[in-house]
Amino acid sequence: MEFKIALAGNPNCGKTTLFNDLTGSAQYVGNWPGVTVEKKDGKPKGHKDVIVQDLPGIYSLSPYSLEEVVSRNYLVNEKPDAIINIIDGTNIERNLYLTTQLLELNIPMVIALNMIDLVKKSGDRIDMAKLGSVLGCEVVPLSALKGQGSSEVLEKAIEQARNRVIGERPRVFTGSVERALARIEESVEGLVDKRNSRWYAVKLFERDSKVRQSMSLPPDLDAHIEKHIRDCEEEMDDDAESIITNQRYAYINKIISTTVKKKAARGSLSASDRIDKIVTNRILALPIFAAAMWLMYYISVSTLGGTLTDWVNDTLFGDWITNWAANGLQALGAADWLQGLLVDGIIGGVGTVLGFVPQMLLIFFFLALLEDSGYMARVAFIMDRIFRRFGLSGKSFIPMLIGTGCGVPAVMAARTIEDERDRRMTIMLCTFMPCSAKMVIIAMIVTTFFPGNVWIAPLMYFTGIAIIVLSGIALKKTKYFGGEASPFVMELPAYHIPSFKGVLIHMWERARAFIIKAGTIIFTACVVIWFLSNFSWTMRMVDVEESMLASIGGAIAWFFAPLGFGSWKGAVAVISAEMAKEQAVGTLAVLNGVAADAADTAVSAGIAGMFTTIGAFSFMVLNLFDPPCVVAMATIRREMGSRKWGWIAIGYQVVMGYMLAFLSYQLGSWWFFGAGFGIGQVLSLIIITMIIYAVARRPKEVTSGLKMAVDRV
Amino acid sequence: MKDIRVGETVKVVRLNGLGAVKRRIMDMGITKGTEIYVRKVAPLGDPVELTVRGYELSLRKADAECVEVD
Numbered sequence: 072m073e074f075k076i077a078l079a080g081n082p083n084c085g086k087t088t089l090f091n092d093l094t095g096s097a098q099y100v101g102n103w104p105g106v107t108v109e110k111k112d113g114k115p116k117g118h119k120d121v122i123v124q125d126l127p128g129i130y131s132l133s134p135y136s137l138e139e140v141v142s143r144n145y146l147v148n149e150k151p152d153a154i155i156n157i158i159d160g161t162n163i164e165r166n167l168y169l170t171t172q173l174l175e176l177n178i179p180m181v182i183a184l185n186m187i188d189l190v191k192k193s194g195d196r197i198d199m200a201k202l203g204s205v206l207g208c209e210v211v212p213l214s215a216l217k218g219q220g221s222s223e224v225l226e227k228a229i230e231q232a233r234n235r236v237i238g239e240r241p242r243v244f245t246g247s248v249e250r251a252l253a254r255i256e257e258s259v260e261g262l263v264d265k266r267n268s269r270w271y272a273v274k275l276f277e278r279d280s281k282v283r284q285s286m287s288l289p290p291d292l293d294a295h296i297e298k299h300i301r302d303c304e305e306e307m308d309d310d311a312e313s314i315i316t317n318q319r320y321a322y323i324n325k326i327i328s329t330t331v332k333k334k335a336a337r338g339s340l341s342a343s344d345r346i347d348k349i350v351t352n353r354i355l356a357l358p359i360f361a362a363a364m365w366l367m368y369y370i371s372v373s374t375l376g377g378t379l380t381d382w383v384n385d386t387l388f389g390d391w392i393t394n395w396a397a398n399g400l401q402a403l404g405a406a407d408w409l410q411g412l413l414v415d416g417i418i419g420g421v422g423t424v425l426g427f428v429p430q431m432l433l434i435f436f437f438l439a440l441l442e443d444s445g446y447m448a449r450v451a452f453i454m455d456r457i458f459r460r461f462g463l464s465g466k467s468f469i470p471m472l473i474g475t476g477c478g479v480p481a482v483m484a485a486r487t488i489e490d491e492r493d494r495r496m497t498i499m500l501c502t503f504m505p506c507s508a509k510m511v512i513i514a515m516i517v518t519t520f521f522p523g524n525v526w527i528a529p530l531m532y533f534t535g536i537a538i539i540v541l542s543g544i545a546l547k548k549t550k551y552f553g554g555e556a557s558p559f560v561m562e563l564p565a566y567h568i569p570s571f572k573g574v575l576i577h578m579w580e581r582a583r584a585f586i587i588k589a590g591t592i593i594f595t596a597c598v599v600i601w602f603l604s605n606f607s608w609t610m611r612m613v614d615v616e617e618s619m620l621a622s623i624g625g626a627i628a629w630f631f632a633p634l635g636f637g638s639w640k641g642a643v644a645v646i647s648a649e650m651a652k653e654q655a656v657g658t659l660a661v662l663n664g665v666a667a668d669a670a671d672t673a674v675s676a677g678i679a680g681m682f683t684t685i686g687a688f689s690f691m692v693l694n695l696f697d698p699p700c701v702v703a704m705a706t707i708r709r710e711m712g713s714r715k716w717g718w719i720a721i722g723y724q725v726v727m728g729y730m731l732a733f734l735s736y737q738l739g740s741w742w743f744f745g746a747g748f749g750i751g752q753v754l755s756l757i758i759i760t761m762i763i764y765a766v767a768r769r770p771k772e773v774t775s776g777l778k779m780a781v782d783r784v
Numbered sequence: 785m786k787d788i789r790v791g792e793t794v795k796v797v798r799l800n801g802l803g804a805v806k807r808r809i810m811d812m813g814i815t816k817g818t819e820i821y822v823r824k825v826a827p828l829g830d831p832v833e834l835t836v837r838g839y840e841l842s843l844r845k846a847d848a849e850c851v852e853v854d
Contacts, residue, residue, distance in 0.1 A: 131811040135804040164837040165813045309816075313799060316810040320818070333838075343840075344823075347833075356827040452842045456828035459844070558805040558847050559831060560812055563840040 074121045074232045076225075077146060079173060080157035081166050082128030083445075083564035085185040088215035089157060090125045091576050093225055100580065103141045108712075109486060115225055123225075124151060130165070132172045134281040137491055146176055147267055152232035153179040155224055157213070160190040160197060161565065163331060167323045168316075170206065174240050175270040179231035180208045183224045187212040189567075194334030202330040207238030216570050240269075243322045247306050248314060251299045252276055258296060262286065276300055277312050343565040347449070356453050363446075364472060371433030371476065379429030388422030408605070408612055416601025421593050425586070430507070432582050434476050438469075438484065439577035443569030447487070448561060455559055461543030462552065464488070464559050467497040471539060474504035475532075478703035479585050481506075482710050490557035496546055498710050499720040502699040503538045503727070505531055508652035509695050515656040519675040520687040527688075531695055538696065538727060541766050548770035588705050596650050596701055604643075615662060620646075633751060634693060634729070635686030635736040648694045650701055655694045685744055689736035697728025730758060793821045794853035801850040813837040814851060 080086045090098070094113030103110045111125040126145060127138035134140060146154070156173050158166040173180060182203070184190075190197060203210040211227055213220035230236075244252055256272040263271045263286070274282040275296055288296070300311050307314050340348075349355055370376065393414055400410045441447045447469065455465030466488045474481035481501045488494040505513065513528050521527055546552045603620040607613045615621060624639030624646070631637050631645065640662045648655035656678070663677040682690060698704055698721045708717030737755045740746035788794055796818045799806055813836045814820065821835040831844045 131807075133804075133807050133811060135807055162837075162839045165839060168811065168813070309798075310802070312802075312807055313810065313816070316807075317815045317817075320813065320815045347824075347840075351824065351826065351833070353825070353827050448842075452826055452831065452833070453828070455842075455844070456826065456830045459830070558808050559842070559844045560805070560808045560847060561842045562812070563833060563842055565839075 074153065074229060075149065075151040076121060076123050076228050076232060077151040077154045078123060078125045078157065079142065079146075079154055079169070080128065081130055081159060081162075081169060081562075083562060084128070084157050084159040084162075084166060085213075085215040086125065086128060086157045088570065088573055089155075089183065089185070089213065089221055089224070090123065091573060092215060092218060092221040093123055108137050108141050118225070118229065121225075121229060124149075129169065131169060134279050136489060138489065140281060146173075146178065147270070151178060152235075153181065153228045155181050155183055155228050157183045157185050157215075160184045160186045160195075161193065163197070164320075164323055164327060167326075168319055171241075171243050171319050171322065172270075172273075174206065174208070174243075175267075175273060177237055177240065177266045177269065179228075179234075179236050181224060181228045181231060182206065182208055182210045183213040183220070184210050185213045185215055187220070188214040188217055196332045196334075198330045202326070205241060205326050205330065207240050216567070216573075241322070241326075244315075244318050247303050248276075248318055251303045254299055255296050258292060259286075259288075262288075273315060276303075277315055341565065343445070346566055347563070350446070351449055351452060356449075360450060360453060363441075367434070367437045367441075368476065371430055371437060376430035376433045379433075380426050383429060384422065384426035388418060388426065392422065393418055411605060412598065412601055416597050417594060421590070421597060425590075428582065428586060431477055431480055431585060432578060434473060434480055435578040435581045436574065438473070438480070439574040440569060442487070443574055443577065445564045445566045448563050451561060452563060459559075461540050462547035463493050463497060463543055464490075464557070467493060467501075470497050470501040471504055474501040474506060476507055478502040478506050478699040479588075479706050480581060482703065482706045483581050485710060492552050493557060495711060495716055495720075496543065496552055498707055499723055500539045500542055502703055502707070502724070503542075503696060504535045505695055506652065506699070508700065511653035512648075512655050512691055512694050515675070515678075516687050516691040519679050520682070520684050531691075534692075534731075535695075538731075541762070542723075542727075545762075545765040548765070548768060553770055585702065585706070588702050592701050592705055593650065600647065600650065631693075633736070634732040635689045635740070636682055638681075640681060641690065644690075645694065645697075648700075649698065649704075652694060652700050655690075683740075683744075685736055685739040688739060689732045692735045693728050693732035695728075696724070696731050698724040734758060788822050788853065790822050790824055793819060795819050797852045797854050799850055800852060805847050806850050809843070809847065809851065812841055813839075814841075820853070 078086055078090055090111065090113070093115040095116055098111055098113035101110050108127055113123055113125075115121055115123055124145065126142045129136075129139050129142050132139055132143045132146075145151070154173055154176075156170055158170065170182065184197065184199060199210040199212065209227055209231075211220060211224045213224055215221060242249065252269075252272045255275050256268050259268065259271060259275065271282060271286075275286075276299075278300065303314065304311055309317070350359055396418055397410065397414050400413060438447075441450070450469060451465035453465065454468040458465050458467050467485075469487070470481045470484040472481075473484050478501070481504075482498050485494050485497045485501065488497055510528075513531055517524055517527050600620065603623065604615050604618045605612055606619060607617050608619055608622070620643055621639050624642035628637045628639050628642045631641055640659065643662060644655050644658045647658040659678045659681060663681060681687075699707075704717075704721060707720050708714065711717050711720060733751075734755050737751035741748055741752050796814055796816055798816055799810060799814070818836065823833045823835050823840065825832050826842075831842045832848065834841045834843060
């Protein structure tokens with residue numbers, strides 16, 4: 072007999088901490104089908120017959136957001152055996168709002184009163200027994216951060232699931248509202264599962280669009296119900312949704328007055344308020360934020376992270392593993408080609424990508440720290456005004472920022488964005504910020520072709536920002552992304568010191584995804600590319616000039632001709648850059664006869680003859696703004712939650728990279744290098760006009776893309 | 785609720801409009817009769833931070849327009 076126990080609660084109530092506590096590493100993380108909402112479930116330790124299903128953090132069960140719709144679909148259709156409703160004891164009024172809705176589902180429920188330690192510390196007193204008897208279910212104290220109470224909560228939930236205990240549910244609604252609800256409940260008897268009939272009655276009263284859609288009531292029943300609702304609305308001089316929410320909160324006020332005694336005087340400042348007086352202060356907020364971001368970067372990319380990455384690349388992979396493998400293979404008498412495959416192909420390729428892991432672990436660590444402590448919400452609060460201008464919200468800032476380090480964690484950071492359209496747009500755009508691998512390309516091209524130039528590198532960053540901003544504006548005018556801005560109604564949770572274990576789990580969860588992806592995809596890609604570059608079509612081992620890769624490169628070289636580097640070497644370099652961006656230059660060097668691990672000056676000399684100056688610039692632009700490396704692309708596909716959107720994002724990036732490289736080369740050669748004004752230049756001007764149109768036009772009135780997304784679930 | 789000042793405490797009279805924004809605002813605890821304390825404005829001028837039912841809520845001024853207060 073397997074029990075399904077759902078975990079439901081507000082965001083920031085400690086649900087994730089409890090979930091981690093119960094399931095440890097036995098979690099499975101994915102997406103709810105077809106949407107960008109994360110799905111987590113796991114088996115608790117010591118209970119092989121129980122599955123704990125973590126539901127997204129929600130404030131309510133309205134039909135307006137994906138998280139809510141996904142959660143309510145699960146609760147109504149999958150029929151879990153019990154619900155653990157986690158409540159933040161320091162924020163009890165708003166948390167109970169969801170509780171009243173969960174109770175309507177008539178599923179056995181246990182309330183876990185979390186942050187009980189903070190409640191005690193503040194001097195507030197909550198009468199748990201009384202609260203439990205009023206609500207009709209047991210209230211169990213919990214301090215998830217301290218690890219106290221989790222097993223009791225689980226045991227209680229399993230007990231309730233086993234015995235199918237449903238206590239007496241409270242009467243939340245009064246007067247004419249209660250009468251109307253009772254009548255509606257009667258009218259739909261037989262049309263819905265008896266257990267959920269109260270929940271359906273309330274939803275129908277609220278004219279919930281998704282419930283109405285799924286029930287398709289016969290017209291006379293519909294009209295009958297509508298009359299009940301109208302009568303009530305007239306009597307209370309308010310609309311149905313407002314009536315319900317008002318009554319819920321009125322009920323909550325009532326029970327709070329008898330079960331909770333608050334100690335602090337109203338208006339006094341909590342510790343969090345005092346911290347925020349400085350952190351979100353009008354004058355200090357931005358400098359503090361800049362300093363925090365700089366520190367994060369300094370440690371994870373420049374100093375500690377950089378050193379570790381170099382060590383992994385040069386020593387661990389470059390030295391130890393390579394030599395160990397080479398010696399080992401030689402001792403075994405392995406064939407030359409096998410040695411080549413393993414040492415150059417696999418170890419070389421996979422090693423480069425895994426070299427990023429130290430940096431990523433550090434970035435993820437700091438991010439988890441910022442998120443779990445509550446500071447991330449302040450960042451969104453501070454940045455929101457800027458991002459609103461181009462249709463996003465403050466929450467989109469973090470992924471963009473992380474993108475300057477590495478695109479993989481950047482795309483994953485977009486998970487915190489609630490609105491699906493904003494999330495998708497952020498995922499699509501954040502890799503336009505040059506990542507640290509792309510910096511290597513910039514550095515090489517500048518040293519070789521533009522020595523002494525100090526403004527090209529910053530120019531590339533500004534171009535990245537410009538692409539993001541203009542794309543945001545232009546995309547907001549399209550059908551899917553357009554329509555009303557999603558509401559930015561965000562809680563600023565109290566600060567707390569995050570649990571070290573929680574931060575590590577958080578960090579490792581993301582790093583693991585990257586490593587597995589890198590391991591599998593890069594491994595395959597490396598083998599394939601090694602094979603293609605070392606064998607001719609007749610399956611003989613050859614030098615790279617005569618290899619299959621060279622002829623493939625030659626076959627597609629025409630594609631890059633308008634960009635100024637239509638040779639097979641250029642084409643091959645672009646392909647290898649898709650494996651790992653910094654390989655663009657390395658590959659070029661190798662193709663020009665420079666040893667793979669030669670000093671930078673030799674590499675420089677090797678590639679100098681490959682391009683004209685403007686061709687080199689265009690090569691750089693293409694590799695900066697075309698789709699990111701394969702691992703990042705795979706992450707984009709996964710975070711988008713749909714193959715279609717994965718392709719849309721990549722398609723957009725291909726067009727953007729090609730277009731910018733084209734413009735750079737065509738206009739650059741004409742303006743700076745005296746080339747004639749021909750068809751390439753005319754096309755460039757046409758493209759620029761199209762860009763201006765896309766950004767500046769007036770959009771038609773459009774339905775909110777969010778509504779369209781929610782409707783589809 | 786667009787023209788209130790930092791440090792003021794106001795009481796919600798009614799919520800206008802329909803749809804997702806209004807529902808979200810109500811779900812977060814801003815209902816008829818609720819007291820709201822305007823704690824501060826973000827450094828760039830928007831959004832505002834309000835104290836509602838004992839917790840801190842950030843709301844864009846434009847979204848706050850549907851809330852009528854006295």
